[in-house]
Amino acid sequence: MSALFPTYARWEIEPIKGEGAVLIDRSGKEYLDFIAGIAVCNLGHCHPAVNEAVKEQVDKLWHVSNLFHIEAQEKVAKILTEHSVCDHAFFCNSGAEANEAAIKLARKATGKHKIISFQQSFHGRTLGSMSATGQKKVHEGFGPLLAEFSYLPFNDVEALKEAVTSDVAAIMVEVIQGEGGVKPMTDAFAYELQRLCDEYNCLLIVDEVQTGIGRTGTKFAYEHYGLSPDIITLAKGLGNGFPVGAMLGKKELAAYFQPGSHGSTFGGNPLAMAAVLAVLTEIFETNLLQDVQNKGDWFIKQLSQFANEVDEIIEVRGMGLMIGIECKHEVAPILSTLRNAGLLVLSAGPTVIRLLPPLIVSDHQLEKAFLMIKNVFEKKKVAM
Known part of the structure; x- marks a missing residue:
């Protein structure tokens, strides 16, 4: 047994x-x-550059905590922000953690609590990320979820127009629903999504945990639609199998994540950052x-x-x-x-x-x- x-x-x-x-x-x-660790090993198993980077770091330093300056975090954050519409990065250990950070930041920055996501979406299995997930089978048996999440039909422009008001803190969306059936967003839906976020001053959170870091042929999948997300969440392909996640955000949001507002003991440790640096070099610079x-x-x-x-x-x-x-x-x-x-x-x-x-x-x-x-x-x- x-x-x-x-x-x-x-x-x-x-x-x-x-x-x-x-x-x-x-x-x-x-x-x-053709699973690649569920869209994790984007560079394949045992990629030489990633292997070598982690091996080299193992003999230097594994972990010191975020009480200390970690140079590799700055390097990775610079690469991710230079290649996206965001300006700052927070490092954690998984996609669920990245989405938890996004939910907390959206609520704190806007002072509002309502978050819209979509039916058949998947954002994780922690209480907050599960609450954002629009699948009943994921919710069953766990009691009351985090309040003020609503789930709209994906790609339904009219339903979106009716739901978005000035009391919505954020809209959380996957550009391609992965667990929900590999369903890409339509151009019309993307246009309306951005327009409504701009009009009602609500944040656009794009969950790129499965689609990011080259999976769709661009650095991030939102690029296919010309979206400008306020927050981007990443994990899976970021470390090629090394546990790592990230939340990226625009500069206006930095004031709401000050010391003591959020954290992660292992987030952005030297081993993870060594893996990510190697991955980003291979995917973004070739x-x-x-x-x-x-x-x-x-x-x-x-x-x-x-x-x-x-x-x-x-x-x-x-x-x-x-x-x-x-x-x-x-x-x-x-x-x-x-x-x-x-x-x-x-x-x-x-x-x-x-x-x-x-x-x-x-x-x-x-x-x-x-x-x-x-x-x-x-x-x-x-x-x-």
Whole structure:
């Protein structure tokens, strides 16, 4: 009997080694990993530059607490703010913590408490971030949530217009709903979102925990829509697997997060910052983002063309290397078949297959994955 709480429905696979887009389990079987730690290992497993940066830092200093000046925090904050619309950074350990910080900052800075988020959104599992999450299954069994959150239909412009008033502190949104089905925001919705935030003086919080750091082919996914968020939350791809999160905010908000207002014991420690510096150098300062756009365009095109031939597939959608395949029936059996064949993919809700390959995935690996997906659907078609 396991001594662990049974909080995860684990697969019968135990990875013991990884390199790039490949995982190897205890039996020696190789898998093409199109989960990447749930959009975490954007540079693939054991990326040499990240590995070396962390190894070097291990022999210097692990942790001193935020009572001290940590130079690497300043370097990382400078890179993130220079490449975004924000001016300041707060470091923590996860996406949920980043979203908690965003909720606290929005309430304190505006003096208001109402926050709008969206149905099928996902922002974390702490009490505050869970309250922001628009999924009943995440809320069940935990009693009263944090007050004054409301959940609107995603991409519904009219519902948004009706809900936003001057007593709203912030609107919290994912540019692409990840857990909610890989659903991108529409251009019309993005335009109205920004307009209403400007008109009613409410803060725009963009949750980039899954979409940020190159996943969609840009540094941040909000760039696709010309949005100007007041607060951005990051985690997952930021450390390539090292636990780290960040909240970015515009300069007007700095006055509301003064000493004693918020903190994180481990946030921004030297090991985490070493990993992040290596990641940002590889993703922001090379041609990788253009490569992600090109590969994503090719992969989505191949999948979309094939979807036209298969009645089971309703739609292929996504940006860059964040792709969803919506099906007519539950996809759990398809995921299992693909795992047995050597391709690891996720679901995003019961009927959507979610593809999140590392950004460094090769053309050959994308072609191989496409053929494996095609083969599974063709066999399913014959069986039906």
